[in-house]
Amino acid sequence: MIQYFLSDYSSCVLLLVISLAAFAFLRWKQVTYSVFKAANIPGPEPIPIFGNAWNIWKKVLPEYDQQLYQKYGKIFGTFDGATPVINIAEPDIIRNIFVKDFDHFINRRNFSVKNRIFRKFITIAVDREWKAIRAAISPAFSSGKIKRMSVIMEECSRRLVSSLKESIAKGDGIFEAKNEFGTYTMDVIASCCFGVDIKGEGENSSKFVDYASFLFGPNLTSSPLAIIPFILPWLGRYTFGKMIKLKQWQFFISITEALVKQRAHSNISYNDFIEMSLEAASETAKKGLLNSEEVQEIVIAQSLLFFLAGYDTTGTTLTLTAYSLALNQKVQDKLREEVMNKLDENNGVLDHNVANSIEYIDQIINEVLRLYPPAIRVERLCNKAITYDKLHIPKGMIVNIPLYPLHRDPQYFPNPEKFDPDRFSPDRKRIIHPNAFMPFGSGPRNCVGMRFALEEIRLALCAIIKEFRIELSEKTEVPITFPKGFSGLLQPRNVFLKLELLE
Known part of the structure; x- marks a missing residue:
């Protein structure tokens, strides 16, 4: 039978092609997956084609990172398909990558997005374009601008309190926290940044939160399709093109485009994010860093990104x-005491000055961000090879900082699972390595909206703690759980808490 098969010329050619393909594949696997072994960097064994990404959508990503960290240490290698990724949780090296040697690590992973809006996101922009976009939108997040917007945030926090009181009036006072706070943050962003009252949007009002929840929920990230852009970038671009046609994406894109175009041709002063960004981007264009066509495209992109990621x-x-x-x-009682003291000094008025004068509230926020960093990982792409002691990072290597296990390392945070805001007291926070705690990233490419986010968190917490006691309910999961899926953001779901109205 074999002799008959081999006597056929076409069969011989086919067998030769298969043999050469198998040899080429094995050689590719040997060369590709030997990168970290050759450098004596530990890590999980990859499998062909998928690397270490196979079945990752079935895992809880922060817990998966924690397991790798505990098994392989502060520096280990993984593969996204055939792409090597060096994971680093050594604060001294992180400081060099993000600050001292930033010129070697300017960019993030390149997804080569072609869509005219998404390609201008500051999160994926590269080199000169990133610098131009950063220069164009940074003025919108200055301390002075945020202080002016805090007046609008205060009104949003009052609406939040009214909504929570309605929950109590309806029954047992139990509420789903992510939905309630998501509504508040969407209200803040829509009001401060776009001059839009989402409650006045008629039938569209509920879509703002519902559609945003869908886009960030496990319904997308728990699918095997979530890993395609990482293991097969060319196919990822195709699936991405399909994804942005979803009605949820199109809803936010159309609203953002309409608002930006309206502002660009309006003589009315709104003092919102879009107006300030258009002004700053136009000034950047005058310096030759942008052309006139790019200005609107950049503002639309950052507005859309801010709309969703900020929410x-x-x-x-x-x-x-x-x-x-x-x-x-006990932590809640101490916070309430400090909030009430500051309010008494300010005739009961909650404003920017009160919210920013309570040191203990920042200690609490920092401890929450330590235990639960919203961004699970932070990446950089090495654009110029560099060596740290015996660690060589070649050009083109992706560097990942696994924040979840880094923030729980007992070397930097003793008894790391304990919720202890006093870690960030004035005396103790000085001994924390600055790059062992970086929920907003670090260096020139850190989160541009950090001050805005902290302002709305402080104001909301002050408003809530003044009126309510927050308690666990019979529906509260302890410890809290996170859904499975390949999402770079922490996604708590079904966090049911109970409120007691204070006398």
């Missing part, structure tokens, strides 16, 4: 803060 990460932080306060009543 989810801040809503998550508020949810986990409320959960932590419910678990730690």
Whole structure:
């Protein structure tokens, strides 16, 4: 039978092609997956094609990172498909990568997105374009601009309190925290940044939160499709093109485009994010860093990004803060005492100055961000090879900082699972390595919206703690759980808490 098969010329050619393909594949596997072994860097064994990404959508990503960290240490290698990723949780090296040697690590992973809006996201922009975009939108997040916007945030916090009181009036006072706080953060962003009252949007009002929750929820990230852009970038671009046609994406894209175009041709002063960004981007264009066509495209992109990313990460932080306060009543009591003292000094008025004068509230927020960093991982792409002692990072290597296990390392945070805001007291926070705690990233490419997010968190917490006691309910999961899926953001779901109205 074999002799008959081999006597056929076409069969011989086919067998030769298969043999050469198998040899080429084995050789590719040997060369590709030997990168870290040759450098004596430990890590999990990859499998062909998928690397270490196979089945990752079935895992809880922060817990998966924690397991790798505990098994392989502060520096280990993984593969996204055939792409090597060096994971680093050594603060001294992180400081060099993000600050001292930033010129070697300017960019993040390149997804080569072609869509005219998404390609301008500051999170994926590269080199000169990133610098131009950063220069164009940074003025919108200055301390002075945020202080002016805090007046609008205060009104949003009052609406949040009214909504929570309605929950109590309806029955047992139990509420789903992420949904309630997500509504608040969407209200803040829509009001402060776009001059839009989402409650006045008629039938569209509920879509703002519902659609944003869908786009960031496990329904997308728990699918095997979530890993395609990482293991097969060319196919990822195709699936991405399909994804942005979802009605949820199109809803936010159309609203953002309409608002930006309206502002660009309006003589009315709104003093919102879009107006300030258009002004700053136009000034950047005058310096030759942008052309006139790019200005609107950049503002639309950053507005859309801010609309969605700002909603989810801040809503998550508020949810986990409320959960932590419910678990730690003594911390909550101390916070309430400090808030009430400051309010008494200010004739009962909650404003920017009160919210920013309570040091203990920042200690609590920092401890929540330590235990539950909204962004699970932070990446950089090495654009110029560099060596740290015996660690060589070649050009083109992706560097990942696994924040979740880094923030729980007992070397930097003793008894790391304990919720202890006093870690960040004035005396103790000085001994924390600055790059062992970096929930907003670090260096020139840190989160541009950090001050805005902290302002709305402080104001919301002050408003809530003044009116309510936050408690666990019979529906509260302890410890809190996170859904499975390949999402770079922490996603608490079904966090049911109970409120007691204070006398």
